[in-house]
Amino acid sequence: MSTSRRELHFAGFFPFGPHYDWSAREDPYDYYDVESYVGLARSAERGLFSALFLGDSQRLREHLGRVNDSVVTGRPDQLVLFAHLAARTRHLGFVATLNTTFSDPVELAARVATVDRLSGGRVGWNLVTTENAWTGANFRRGGYLPAAERYRHAEEHLAVAQRIWDADPGAEVRHSGAHYDLVARTPLPRSVQGRPVLFQAGESDEGRDFAARHAEGIFSRYLDLDAATSFADDMRRRLVAHGRPADSLRIFPAASITLGDTEAEAREKAEWFHRRTWTDRMVVSVVEAVWGRDLSWLDPDGPLPDVDPVSAEQTRTHGVVNTRDRPLETAARWRRITADEGLTVRQLVDRLNASAAFVGTPGGVADRLTEYVHAGALDGINLTPQSVPDGFDDVVDRLVPELQARGVYRTRYPGTTLRENLGLRDVVAQDA
Known part of the structure; x- marks a missing residue:
């Protein structure tokens, strides 16, 4: 099944870091309170969102050699959480970020x-990779997979998983x-949506090509209209080059509203x-991460x-600064920017x-989003809530009706599966 009608999808998105006002809650462990997520999920479903999307963290973030308690440092297991939320909803999809580098296909x-x-x-898989030895140390395999091998390994990992999903039970x-090199038996009947929906977030040429070969959804960082349109056009060209229809990929940049x-x-x-x-x-702490020293004395307005x-x-990375960063070069660049522009x-x-x-x-906002949809610049928004558990209510109650009035947002769920609700084609199974 596929739809040619252009419409906007919303997906609830939970990024890393302190991006929420936790309704004045004092305890950071409310992040693990299932009722917080249930409230968001039910609000999202009331607003006809396509999915909730959760990021991954396989090791606690650190800052200056200590666990960083100024950001959300951990993640609930996505599939365990989604099993709870699926039981409390009827139509909402759930996209879990799962790493191929340190998992068995x-x-x-x-599990998926x-x-x-x-x-x-109602489940999707956001496939990610890592070359990060710091994260890999949690698996006693730090840095075992070179950067050049990440996508080749991921391609094979995905092929195994999809063949298992496509095979008959047993x-x-x-x-x-x-x-x-393995022999496995399929543990479950095939999914009612044919196969879980595959998402990807790679930005490099290699990542974009991987998405064009395999993904049905891609998360992007482009929200400027011209840049978003250019990214969408590039992905459609790559899809066609790999023998896929140009409308077989849903593009979701992240944004707050x-x-x-x-x-x-x-x-x-x-x-x-x-x-x-x-x-x-x-x-x-952003400056400390580059300087590598305690700067608690620093005036943020100086x-x-x-x-x-x-x-x-x-x-090595500590979950904040990339391993390829050069601190002295970064500091020099930042000093030039602040001097040239007079910034604190x-x-x-x-x-x-x-x-x-x-x-x-x-x-x-509805007018702007409608412009993006009509331009073919995006298919959806990964919407970051600004509070928990009521962070989607304003969008659901005030924005969704405006989008519906403009004909770019649905008035009911078209189906019961994530694949149907994203308007994606049916899956053609591989030979096992």
């Missing part, structure tokens, strides 16, 4: 298939390749939320520190961490 296929089957075909699946009765009120609310989440401590970073090159530390961090957002009245 037979075990992963069985279990939740997909129990939910009636059927024997054999595979012999560069990374896996802040609504007000007036443009001024919406901007004021957005600024309030930004200041509530980007505290002085968070601002300074200049960058005069001292240089501790190291010229970072040899806070203003620099704001610029470096600017997130995509739609801010305005419900009608104004």
Whole structure:
């Protein structure tokens, strides 16, 4: 099944870091309170969202050698959480980010298939890879897979999982390749949606090509209209080059939405939320991550520190700074920016961490989103809630009706599976 009609999809998105106002809750462990997620899931379903999407974290983040308690440092197991949420909803889909680098394809296929089957075909897999030795240390395999091998390994991992999903219950699946040599038996009946929906988020040419060969949804970072349109056009060209229809991939950039009765009120609310989440401590910690030293004395409304970073090159990541970063080069670049533009530390961090957002009245935001949909720049928005558990209510109650009035948002779920509700084609099974 496929639909040529252009319409907007919403997916609830949970990024890393302190992106929520937890309704003035004092205990950070409320992050693991299932009722917080149930509230968001039910609100999303009331708003006819296609899915909830959860990121992955396979090791606690660290900062200056200690566990970083100024951000959300861990993640509930997505599939365990989604099994709970599927039992409390009827139509909403659930997309779990699962890493191929440190997982077994037979075990992963069985876990995903279990939740997909129990939910009636409402599960998707956001396939990710890593070359991160710091994360890999949790699996006693730090850095075992070179960067150049990540996608080749992921391709084989995916092939095994999909052959297991496509086989009849109890059927024997054999595979012999560069990374896996195995015989497995399919543990469950096929999904009612044919196969779990595959998402991908790679930005490199290699990642885009991987998505064009295999994915049915892709998460992007482009929300400027011209850039988003260019990305969408590029992905459609790649799809056709790999022998797939140009409309077989759903594109989801991430964004927040802040609504007000007036443009001024919406901007004021957005600024309030930004200041509530980007505290002085968070601002300074961004600089500390590059400088590699305690800068608790630093005034966030003053200049960058005069001292240089501790190291010229970072040899491992701590969950915040990329392994390819060069601290001295980064510090020099930041100093040039602040000098040229007269920025404080806070203003620099704001610029470096600017997130995509739609801010305005419900009608104004609906007009902008409608423009994106008609331009073919996107198929959906990964919507970040600004509070828990009521973070989607404003969008559901005020924005969704405006989008429906413009004919770019559905008025009911078209089906019961994630594949149906995304308007995707049926799956053609592989030979086992």
